[in-house]
Amino acid sequence: MxxxxxxxxxxxxxxxxxxxxxxxxxxxxxxxxxxxxxxxxxxxxxxxxxxxxxxxxxxxxxxxxxxxxxxxxxxxxxxxxxxxxxxxxxxxxxxxxxxxxxxxxxxxxxxxxxxxxxxxxxxxxxxxxxxxxxxxxxxxxxxxxxxxxxxxxxxxxxxxxxxxxxxxxxxxxxGAGHYVKMVHNGIEYADMQLLVECYLLLKHIGHFTNAEMALVFESWNQTALKSYLVDITAKILREKDEVTGSELVDLIIDKASQKGTGKWTSIETLEQDQNTSLINAAVVARVTSNFDDLRFAYQQLLDDPMTKEVNPYVFQEEVRKAYYLGKIVAYAQGFGLMKDASKRYHWNLDLGKIASIFRAGCIIQADLLNVIMRSYAENKDLENLLLDEEIIRIVKRNIQSLRVVTSLSIRGGVPSPVLTSAMTYLDQLRSKQVGANLIQAQRDFFGAHTFERIDQEGINHHEWEK
Ligand SMILES: NC(=O)c1ccc[n+]([C@@H]2O[C@H](COP(=O)([O-])OP(=O)(O)OC[C@H]3O[C@@H](n4cnc5c(N)ncnc54)[C@H](OP(=O)(O)O)[C@@H]3O)[C@@H](O)[C@H]2O)c1
Missing domain, CATH: 3.40.50.720 (NAD(P)-binding Rossmann-like Domain)
Structure with missing residues (x-):
């Protein structure tokens, strides 16, 4: 038959x-x-x-x-x-x-x-x-x-x-379908780690209990931050172990593995001369969680820094805004990578359509995708989501909170590699100077790689050690 x-x-x-x-x-x-x-x-x-x-x-x-x-x-x-x-x-x-x-x-x-x-x-x-x-x-x-x-x-x-x-x-x-799935997974790595960092900050700086954090994440899920990952994070924080009655998340070993799609995204990003610093940081965060001996040694060697008391109500709002902006940067970097791949591999990717099919069924489904869809619908050739007017307004509204939260995380010794990557990336884009002039000079000094000047056309070389 x-x-x-x-x-x-x-x-x-x-x-x-x-x-x-x-x-x-x-x-x-x-x-x-x-x-x-x-x-x-x-x-x-x-x-x-x-x-x-x-x-x-x-x-x-x-x-x-x-x-x-x-x-x-x-x-x-x-x-x-x-x-x-x-x-x-x-x-x-x-x-x-x-x-x-x-x-x-x-x-x-x-x-x-x-x-x-x-x-x-x-x-x-x-x-x-x-x-x-x-x-x-x-x-x-x-x-x-x-x-x-x-x-x-x-x-x-x-x-x-x-x-x-x-x-x-x-x-x-x-390979376009598998490429887009790879970047989806890369964004998933970044968003998961962003939520982990919010959890660590709320726990160790805000002194929230798991139940209080569950409430915070549930409240975020009633806002523009609504997403599958926020939803499951709240549910995880409420879950009790059937045997001990303890909160299950506290019984889980603090190290995470990976199957490779996040790492592929980072490798491909470097191949394409693009920047997915949040995805890269999330991949490396999982790797570092497995450095058992080194982590153990440094837990004995270095004390926790003194933390300042924060107002929990103000702090949770700052963390929410920092997360919102971190998430936008993660998606913008992921979609920027796909845009570059579309040109490089002649795939003619429809980024608005891709955002639309991420809105249900998948792990990174989130209300934010409606903003991304609308953005590409208005301008399908948009070079980068961070140039969309609504997204610029969101960046401006939330950047101070991202700065405050990442500063507090560093002062308080709470690791937040993805949030700090978001802050660094925005500062790199915002700063009038990123120091590449000095890089050019160093390369010319040791390797005669030449440099370009702001006041003259053409390529220059200087005899640095006469
Ligand atoms: N699990 C998820 O949440 C998820 C989500 C999205 C995508 N994926 C992807 O979907 C695929 C399937 O995932 P999965 O979790 O269902 O299964 P999996 O654990 O990745 O693989 C197990 C399956 O692969 C078969 N298999 C392994 N080596 C084989 C070989 N040499 N020849 C023929 N069959 C072989 C196994 O057959 P036997 O029973 O004979 O060993 C079994 O059916 C994977 O590529 C995975 O990365 C998984």
Whole structure:
């Protein structure tokens, strides 16, 4: 029988959730997982419109042509290996979609390799975690547009909806979908760390309890700061451990890991000569959280600095404003990176549309995206979000609070690498002098790299040590 409309290969957390989401939308879904018992468990649960297979050949043979196969497996070599295995069974015009967090340059390579073999390849960014995948993720398909059109009915059906529209749109050629997903994750790293810093500041400088902080975050969620991450942070701060009755967040070890998409964003930023200092700081903050021995040694070596008493009501408002501005800078840097990539890779990214599909289903969904959407709707060629008039007004209204909060964090010894990066970035943009004149002179001094003058045209070299 060849009547399954789409195949999901990889039935772990994400693959299973997407398969069941598709089945709920009345698509006939074929499922395959390298380890069969995973498939078997889903079969035993008895889902309508889902058919599981033990053999890869049978799975592929069960699909309508052109076959549409969504890979939901570990990123990296597993994708290459699986594509090679699939080649044995696929025919010209069939479509492989990679819905995992693949590195976009791998997607560009795979797209080219499979195109030569007349197999269509799409790199599809999917955000929302397990719940999003099951109930409606944000979906970022990239590849040949006419091929994306073929699978859009499936993707649109299962995507989250915002104001009735699916949070899914064609992103651009070859690796564009995975690129945008990578930057989404980079912004996610920065926003998560910004909230961590607010938590640390409120806790150690404002002396708020977890319950009081939950109230603060809940109140922020009633404002322009409304977002999924603010919401879950409030919920986390309220959660009790079932065994001990203690507040669960206090029982969790103070170190965090990562899977790599944040790091890729930072690496790509450097490749593109762009600045995502908030994302970079958030990535490095996670890395530093794992410096067990060094952290332990310095906890014994250095005392906590003396902190000044603050008025908690005034302070929480200052922190809210600092967070708001930090968040804007993080998004502006992320969207600035995508704008540059759009030119560099000839992707013609529609940044307003990208902002619109981030508004539901994904981890960085936030009301701020409405401002970003409006901004690009008014001027799709806007060079940087920090040049939008409404955003300039927000910057002006909140910059003093960011300065106060970052100063207090440094004086109080509360690490706030992302907030301070936001402050530094704005000061770099604002300052009449950033010191690059001295850099030019130093480079010319030791390497005759030449320099440019403010009062003359052309390139100059000076004999610094006569
Ligand atoms: N989890 C999330 O919240 C989330 C959110 C967005 C995107 N993603 C991305 O979505 C993809 C799937 O994520 P996940 O969390 O569901 O699963 P995962 O833990 O990343 O990977 C496990 C799946 O990959 C399969 N696999 C591993 N190596 C394989 C190989 N060489 N050949 C064939 N299959 C192989 C496993 O099969 P076996 O059962 O046989 O080991 C299993 O089905 C990943 O790229 C992930 O980064 C995840």
């Amino acid at each position: 060849t009547n399954n409309q789409i195949g999901i290969l990889g039935l772990s957390t994400m693959g299973k959730s997407l398969a069941l989401n598709l089945a709920d939308h009345h698509f006939k879904v074929a499922g395959f997982n390298r380890t069969y018992h995973v498939t078997q468990e889903i079969i035993e649960e008895g889902h309508e419109n889902f058919e599981g297979f033990e053999e890869l050949g049978d799975f592929v043979a069960s699909l309508e042509k052109p076959r549409k196969i969504l890979l939901m497996i570990k990123a990296g070599d597993a994708i290459d290996q699986t594509c090679i295995q699939l080649m044995e069974y696929l025919e010209e015009g069939d479509i492989i979609m990679d819905g995992g967090n693949s590195y976009f340059k791998d997607t560009i390579r795979r797209h080219g390799y499979l195109k030569d073999k007349k197999i269509n390849y799409l790199g599809i960014g999917i955000s929302g975690g397990e719940k999003g995948a099951r109930n409606g993720p944000s979906i970022m398909p990239g590849g040949d547009q006419e091929v994306v059109e073929v699978v859009l009915p499936f993707l649109n059906a299962i995507a989250a909806k915002k104001d009735g529209d699916p949070c899914c749109t064609y992103i651009g050629p070859d």
